[in-house]
Amino acid sequence: MANETTTAGSAPSDSGLKRAAYRNLLLQATTVGLFFAAWHLFSLSGFAVRAEMPGPGGSLARLWELLFTGDYWRALGTTVRSWATALAICVVVGIPCGLLIGRSRRAFDSTKFVIDFLRTIPSLAIVPLTLLLFGQTVTMVVVVCCLAAVWPLLIQSIYAGQHADPDLHRVARSFRLGWMDRIRYVLVPEALAFIWPGLRLAVTAALLVTIGAELVGSARGTLGYRLLEAQVLNQPDTLYAYVLTACALGLAVNGALTLIQRRLLWWHPSMRGRS
């Protein structure tokens, strides 16, 4: 029955939607403003002063300065490259393996325990080991990241392999679709719908683990290293500037993922009817 309770009828008209969108934007802008205001006020308190917490002004100013330094962009570039490399490896290894395991009941049963066990190991606990093996290098970071991000991809690919829809394939055959077309119009979209959540999770997890491994392992020339360095050298402005950078990177990645999701999976039931 009712979705809204005890309201007069409201029109889902175009102008109504636009008004709602503007109102939401305004609300959110207010929230952001309040957040920065609260940050500023808090940074003036005794607790924050003792912790040498800079206000938003100081942090943003320092961030602005950093944008013109080579170091900043090098660190950012290295981090992004590590993240992308690890992701590429995970995709190339994880998806095919997952699909194959998914297609075979025996393979699934056999690997179930091993996968379950390995994926609960917190990847950042491996950092000491990889530090011994690879030192404080980017390689260390990529290895740790691979070990973390491969699991969501693998597991979702297994689902994709298990749930291949035989009806769709029969329809494709009855229409005598060539195998190229079949791959393009049936297999890939179908697999994509399953694999996408895993890919999405892997992308965000990979970013977290990359920066985490860089920080824990003090990998030179990376974003995580800069964070640690700023704290050790007692440069709070720089520290917060880099934290904001990390946050912005995460937001950008999330935003890009959402956009891609809308493009690729607009047809999927889970995407329909979303505001």
Next chain:
Amino acid sequence: MSGKGRNGVDVPGRILGFLWNAWLPVVLLCAIWFASAGSQSFFFPSLERVVAATWQIWFAGGGIVTDLVPSLMRLLAGYAVAVLAGILFGTIMGLVPVMEVAARPVTEAARAVPGAALLPISMMFFGTGEAMKLSMIAFISTWPILLNTIEGVRSVDPTLRSVMETYHIRPWHRFRYGFLPAAAPQVFAGARISFAVAVAVMVIVEMFGTPGGIGFFIRHAQQTFQVVPMWTGLVMLGFFGYALNLLFRVLEKRILHWHYAMVAHSQGGQQ
């Protein structure tokens, strides 16, 4: 999942199923054991030595009590705070859509920030003691369960809402018997993710914090080049994490028994 006989227990089928699940891990273990048997490598000691050392350090030597239990305590304390805060605020924000929409920039940003990046900040505020560790675990683990709770509460069936309105169910009862159980499957999914996050954060903060806990043990072993103890730490962490996950799943099956039974029922062809 393969269908098993409803009335009788299919013993041969079950044994076969168990064998299929077990052979690979066993074979791998044996392979690693024999492959590493006479290992002189510094970084990869033989499995035999690692197992022996694990027994010595953790079980016989009481390592479980001195290192694992404190970690567990920390984890549970931080996680408990995260769950309570996540469910509480998630419910409020789920029920008041305006609040959720307004707060979205903050929740999105908090979700996007890599937890490790907050470590230096936390250390500047709280130092390296228990306060830092607990606050990090609690803060970072809150977000997955918060976001999932919001989603779960928002997707409560409108018919159910109408029922609660027309029958004048009291607010507390609406929460306890309506919104909470309805959102429970989604909340648990969030709780599961939060748990994994909490474990990961626990390890990190112990690596950077004051001595104590399994994270510190592993880090310290690595820094002093005690490779075999480091491996024992990793092995214990692996089993520790796995055991906790198993426990979590058992708990989930009990609390959501109605949900799983309902799903199995509808997939079984009835209705």
Next chain:
Amino acid sequence: MTRSAPRTRSDFHPGPLSPGAPMAQAETILDISDVSFSYGSLPVLRGLNCRVRKGEFLCIVGPSGTGKTTLLQCLAGLRLPTGGSVVFNGKTVTEPPAALAVVFQDYSRSLMPWLTAEDNITLPLRSAGIDRDTRRERALRALEEVGLVGVEKKYPWQLSGGMQQRVAIARALAYQPAAIIMDEPFASVDAQTRADLEDLTLRVRDHFGITVVLVTHDIDEAVYLADRVMVLSGRPATVADLVDVDLGQQRDQIETKAMPEFARLRSHIYRLIRRPAKGGVG
């Protein structure tokens, strides 16, 4: 969430309606007064009028999409009409009235799957502050009334569709309302079950003297059950006619439907629905 005053015991009408009691003397329990509803600029209902008498069985019938459900929501207090008013037991309806119970169409979504049948029924009673023993007793009696015995510890999804709807009706009964509103309650069950549930509803009304307002798109059902039928038709929907159904107090699936009067009423209503109404008749 609307905050309402805790319920006190509602008026409970025991005993059957005496068959010859002149209906015109019974008081009005539900006054639908010039009710209109628009979604923004789109009018859906216009100028609906009807006075429902205490103990009456009113069926509201119309084709799908006419806004029957919207009207029901207004009657139940889940929506405010954009014009006119609904008065229940002398008070204007702005939120769900305490002495009103609703049975929804989709039983699988209106019963809580994490509660047993008994707990589903007793939840409203618990909120009303009724003690445990009384709650349990009422629930068991209500289940008995709807023909379900021994299922109180079962979960809704363990029961068939018809049984689930019976539980929903039992929940309404245990609530001891003055009136029950039903939103196409038998649309989702098979024909045989539907017949059983229709007779159950009649029995319950006779036994407790509760006023029933039932919305349906099935004309046969409307004529079979009702004392009066409100026929909605046209866009925006208006009352095409308020038809008195004079088929006797004791209805029977075979006998009543074989009566010529049944066929006449049926055709009349069907014709009204198919032809757009020219102006409302109240």
